[in-house]
Amino acid sequence: MSKLLIANRGEIATRIARSCRKLGISPCGIYSEADKNSLHVKYCDEVVSIGGLTPVESYLCMGKVIDAIKKLGCDLVHPGYGFLAESAEFSETCEKNGITFVGPSSKTLGLSGDKVRAREVASKFAPVVEGKEISMYDEAVSLTEKIGFPLIIKAVKGGGGRGLRIVNTYQELKNAFASSKNEASISFGSDRVYIEKYIQNPRHIEVQIIGDKSDVIHLGERECSVQRRHQKLIEETPSPALTPEIRDKLTKIAVAIAKEMAYTSAGTVEFLYKDGGFYFMELNSRIQVEHPITEMVTGIDIVEQQIHVSTSKGLTIKQTDVMPKGHAIECRINAEHPVTFVPHVGTIKEFDPPKEDGVRIDTAMFSGYSIPSFYDSLISKLICFGNNRREAIEKMMRSLSSFRISGIPTTIPFHLSALRDKRFLDGNYDTSFVDQLKYFSSKEGEIAAALFSVIPKKFHFLPKNKLDLWNSSRFDWSNEDQHNDPYFGWNK
Amino acid sequence: MKTNIMILTLGGINKMIVEVNGNNYDIVIVGRKARVNGREMEISLDEDHITLEGKTFHLDYIEEGTISFLIINGISYTVSRSLTDVIESKEIRAPIGGRVVEVMTEEGQEIKKSDLLIILEAMKMENLIRASSAGRIRQILVQKGQSVKTGDVLLVLE
Numbered sequence: 001m002s003k004l005l006i007a008n009r010g011e012i013a014t015r016i017a018r019s020c021r022k023l024g025i026s027p028c029g030i031y032s033e034a035d036k037n038s039l040h041v042k043y044c045d046e047v048v049s050i051g052g053l054t055p056v057e058s059y060l061c062m063g064k065v066i067d068a069i070k071k072l073g074c075d076l077v078h079p080g081y082g083f084l085a086e087s088a089e090f091s092e093t094c095e096k097n098g099i100t101f102v103g104p105s106s107k108t109l110g111l112s113g114d115k116v117r118a119r120e121v122a123s124k125f126a127p128v129v130e131g132k133e134i135s136m137y138d139e140a141v142s143l144t145e146k147i148g149f150p151l152i153i154k155a156v157k158g159g160g161g162r163g164l165r166i167v168n169t170y171q172e173l174k175n176a177f178a179s180s181k182n183e184a185s186i187s188f189g190s191d192r193v194y195i196e197k198y199i200q201n202p203r204h205i206e207v208q209i210i211g212d213k214s215d216v217i218h219l220g221e222r223e224c225s226v227q228r229r230h231q232k233l234i235e236e237t238p239s240p241a242l243t244p245e246i247r248d249k250l251t252k253i254a255v256a257i258a259k260e261m262a263y264t265s266a267g268t269v270e271f272l273y274k275d276g277g278f279y280f281m282e283l284n285s286r287i288q289v290e291h292p293i294t295e296m297v298t299g300i301d302i303v304e305q306q307i308h309v310s311t312s313k314g315l316t317i318k319q320t321d322v323m324p325k326g327h328a329i330e331c332r333i334n335a336e337h338p339v340t341f342v343p344h345v346g347t348i349k350e351f352d353p354p355k356e357d358g359v360r361i362d363t364a365m366f367s368g369y370s371i372p373s374f375y376d377s378l379i380s381k382l383i384c385f386g387n388n389r390r391e392a393i394e395k396m397m398r399s400l401s402s403f404r405i406s407g408i409p410t411t412i413p414f415h416l417s418a419l420r421d422k423r424f425l426d427g428n429y430d431t432s433f434v435d436q437l438k439y440f441s442s443k444e445g446e447i448a449a450a451l452f453s454v455i456p457k458k459f460h461f462l463p464k465n466k467l468d469l470w471n472s473s474r475f476d477w478s479n480e481d482q483h484n485d486p487y488f489g490w491n492k
Numbered sequence: 493m494k495t496n497i498m499i500l501t502l503g504g505i506n507k508m509i510v511e512v513n514g515n516n517y518d519i520v521i522v523g524r525k526a527r528v529n530g531r532e533m534e535i536s537l538d539e540d541h542i543t544l545e546g547k548t549f550h551l552d553y554i555e556e557g558t559i560s561f562l563i564i565n566g567i568s569y570t571v572s573r574s575l576t577d578v579i580e581s582k583e584i585r586a587p588i589g590g591r592v593v594e595v596m597t598e599e600g601q602e603i604k605k606s607d608l609l610i611i612l613e614a615m616k617m618e619n620l621i622r623a624s625s626a627g628r629i630r631q632i633l634v635q636k637g638q639s640v641k642t643g644d645v646l647l648v649l650e
Contacts, residue, residue: 413568448549449569
């Protein structure tokens, strides 16, 4: 029996394990010191502790991961997303050690990970935003004279918004250029940056591609414009912005770019879309967080196909097998303040996901789980399928309303407000959506909130037995504790 | 186990003014009843949910401060409590329905804080109703053995 090491944690680890079992492959796992109680540990057939708390000490530590693979005798490794997923060095180390890396070759990763080279390849097939790699400040000034403000500085080896600067004036340029280089150097070990014209408030649309040695196919697009801090919160497919003609053009371009890079495995070609025009942005060479919406409308298990590609069986589907139907939406539920999006560490008291046909929950959470502070704030992905967009939105609203997570703040209130927003309902939104969102509340809910806030705090979140104020046979109404309670305002 | 909001009726009754998501609410709570902007409604609190006229609201998260932040049924609310809560009445009401076991005071009597005023039997338990502040009893509206409902006026202070 083949064994696959999942070099990741959280929901994606449990999701990969599911596809492994489907294929008769034994899923194996690793866990950090902070993750010993995490669900992915229980999901795997065999696990190895790799110690450490921070990503650098654990899931990002290549040596520890390779050791775990050898110790468990795994012949395959799936990196998930984040951590080592797009590391050409990790892919190469696996190749050298005779371990099958479920993902693109190290050569492809080297190319897609260099944003300047990827841009060059893509520019043969798609418009790219005007700009280039800049090493000296003087060059930045002369480029700016040519392309004008606003502009954006990005790290060549970057990702996740680090090293990113938006510049509007010459005064800002010098500092932004220096600090971007500095941040890029610290975060990615390379201070290479490039500068391009900044497209304000575009839509963010990406095409899912998957390829093997002989072919590259696409699985349609995903609309990912609902973002905060350049990170996605809601994704849907198909995009309400695309006409069949533009969709056809965009997907063909994505496939052409991937073929040019000799791309194998699953990847995403990201585009900016504004006023009917689109520009290539980058190629993400990993399974994406939002892949389930594509799976919902195509019925294709992308992780399963990734494994087929890596085990030389190759893709078991052709382009003509890809016949998307219906509409799917994903809401990323994060342990974050729903208005400020500040991440929150804490213990989940209740975790009760909705159950309905066409609702998929990808999560590694459970009641009583303490969210560690070392990793990301994603706690659950809620994915809803409908025969059409309206049905999918309605199902999502129902599911969000009945998804009970208590003890920590989550982004559920944000999602409920977003799905009620006219711009979202009309499908007419771009990356400025979140900034302009008006939060929804209900009158009855406001009354409940008012009552909760005037009732003494000690009633909230107490274990049931402690709450039983009637326990003693003689309850003393003038208990001093109550009088000292600042919320006991009606009694002063 | 339903927990009554029973500690709300000692001494005078305060009217609390809170602002929720920009809208003002004035609230008076008496036993199982709340009066919100003049409208009476039945309430019951059970650990982390509240039932308002039969409709349940789950408190998923609360962060208390000068401005509190709450998540209820997946929707977020920001609440600020006005410092101008006003005493509306000097009535002492029954925090729960039951039977008056003993009246421990009489009209015209001067009382100190914590003086025992009435013993009320409810749910097979004796509940001691004490004064939350000093004052004088103007009127006693119940007598020994009488049944009272939640929110009934027991005593009126001067």
